[in-house]
Amino acid sequence: MEDILRTLYNGEYTAVEGYKLTERNYELADEKATELSNNIIKTLDESNFKNADQVVEEWLDAYYNLTNEELINCFKKGVKLGFQLCKELID
Numbered sequence: 001m002e003d004i005l006r007t008l009y010n011g012e013y014t015a016v017e018g019y020k021l022t023e024r025n026y027e028l029a030d031e032k033a034t035e036l037s038n039n040i041i042k043t044l045d046e047s048n049f050k051n052a053d054q055v056v057e058e059w060l061d062a063y064y065n066l067t068n069e070e071l072i073n074c075f076k077k078g079v080k081l082g083f084q085l086c087k088e089l090i091d
Contacts, residue, residue: 037056037060040052040056041053041056044056
């Protein structure tokens with residue numbers, strides 16, 4: 001407990017650094033998303049759509065930023081819940 005408190009106090013804790021999904025379902029979903037992105041780029045290129053790679057990349061960036069914001073929000077809610085639980089235990 002002392003180590004995590006020191007880490008938090010020093011501003012050294014970064015939750016995202018220790019976060020990496022290794023579950024097979026995640027890997028399959030990631031592979032499927034990559035395949036679909038490649039198919040979209042190929043289809044757009046075949047239709048003579050200019051900058052297909054860039055358009056798909058921008059769309060993916062926007063989607064991932066949204067997903068990251070959702071994860072941050074869930075993290076905040078989890079921390080708040082943890083504090084509420086601790087308060088209940090102390091009272």
